[in-house]
Amino acid sequence: MIDANKNTIIFDFGNVLIDLDFERCYQALENVLNVDxxxxxxxxxxxxxxxxxxxxxxxxxxxxAAFQNFNxxxxPNDIIYAWNSLIGEIPNERFDLLNELKDDFNLCILSNINNLHINFITDYLETKHTITDFEDRFFNKVFYSHLIGKRKPDEEIYKYVTETLSAEPSQILFIDDMDENIEAAINFGWNGRVHKxxxxxxxxxxxxxxxTGFK
Structure with a gap:
């Protein structure tokens, strides 16, 4: 449920809330596929x-099957393991941050993500942090690309999110690690900050x- 009287913070998931390790993933895929x-x-x-x-x-x-074109x-299980090696950790202080913010802001996730990765993260949250209700506990709404059929930085995804939230674009702050995703959000009227x-x-x-003038 979105509170119309509050501003909304939309977080990217990877490299903002959860760490990613692209180098580890590349190396794992190279080993499994015998590629350079x-x-x-x-x-x-x-x-x-x-x-x-x-x-x-x-x-x-x-x-x-796309990966198996190369080997x-x-x-398949080795490919899945390599694919999931991209996913890193969520330090406890980030959960504390979300708890602090949710009293004053609507909180959402907007992520280019997929079935294997979200299942891996769900297992990680339960195993490492004993959290089984991550989306419901910390967020008003989550937007996962593989479930809504849209992907950043396509304009349609920002339109979809804005309409779903019934929010004014100026009331949204989007935090993402990729310049092109923030540029597209700003072009749609959102506030945006690139998180390196x-x-x-x-x-x-x-x-x-x-x-952004939200605090």
Missing amino acids: WSSRKLPQIIIDAIHKYDRGQINDEELI PNAN PGSEITEHIGTYLSE
Whole structure:
């Protein structure tokens, strides 16, 4: 439920609330597929598959098949393990931050994410933090790309979120680690701040809020 009298903070998930380790993921995929992706740029066939997967347009098996183009003998479970190695940790202080913020703001997540990653995160939250109600406990609404069929930075996703929340764009602050996602949000009328990977959201949220006039 959204409180129309409160401003809304929308967090990206990866590299804002949960750490990501792209280097570890690249290395794991290279090992499983016997490929050299030292340029750290994925082949276009994989990029296309990931974008479709993020929109829920293909399933787990079809994503795995895209990777198997590079090694037909690669074990699906090994591919899944490598794929999930992208996901890192959520330090306890970030849960504390969300608890502090939710009294004064509507809180949401807007994430390009997929079935395997969200299942992995759900298991991580329960195993590591004994949290089984993450979305309901900390957020008014979550927007996962694979469930809504839309992906950042496409304009349609910002329109969808704004209409779903029944919010004025000027009442929204979006925090994301990618310039193009923030640029698209600002073009739609949202407030936006780029959160650089490796920086700690608990240390920067005060600045983001004050710069936006939300605090």
